[in-house]
Amino acid sequence: MESGAGKHWTEEEVKALLSVWSEKNIRKQLHGTLRNKGIFIYIAKRLQELGVCRDWKQCRAKYKNLKYEYRTVKYAHNSGDVTKTMKFFHDLDAILRYEPVTQLAAEENGRCSATETQLNTSPTTERTQ
Numbered sequence: 001m002e003s004g005a006g007k008h009w010t011e012e013e014v015k016a017l018l019s020v021w022s023e024k025n026i027r028k029q030l031h032g033t034l035r036n037k038g039i040f041i042y043i044a045k046r047l048q049e050l051g052v053c054r055d056w057k058q059c060r061a062k063y064k065n066l067k068y069e070y071r072t073v074k075y076a077h078n079s080g081d082v083t084k085t086m087k088f089f090h091d092l093d094a095i096l097r098y099e100p101v102t103q104l105a106a107e108e109n110g111r112c113s114a115t116e117t118q119l120n121t122s123p124t125t126e127r128t129q
Helices: 011-021 024-030 037-049 056-078 089-096
Strands: 100-106 112-118
Touching: 011 024, 011 037, 011 056, 011 089, 024 037, 037 056, 056 089
Parallel strands: none
Antiparallel strands: 100 112
């Protein structure tokens, strides 16, 4: 099956992307890196070894979409809405659970400042700020 720009990702392709993404060195390189074309070129090559024919732009777009969807569902769950779900949520949770996220915090003078927090805000998680 040929995968073009308009083709949907199959379940097997997403699983392959998640398996590469879950590797510690890939997670470390993706975290906090703004210019990450080289990382996605590497991911696309790794996916080709696994039989998934996607270019680096498709890999980056799928990565960004999965992260966005994960954070939307995670926010809904933290707000008490457990009806919102997504496929691969638990896989993504294992990958993204401890990734710091920059959030805006209101200061006393009315301005906002960026602070880093963790996605997993359960009371059992130790947090250092």
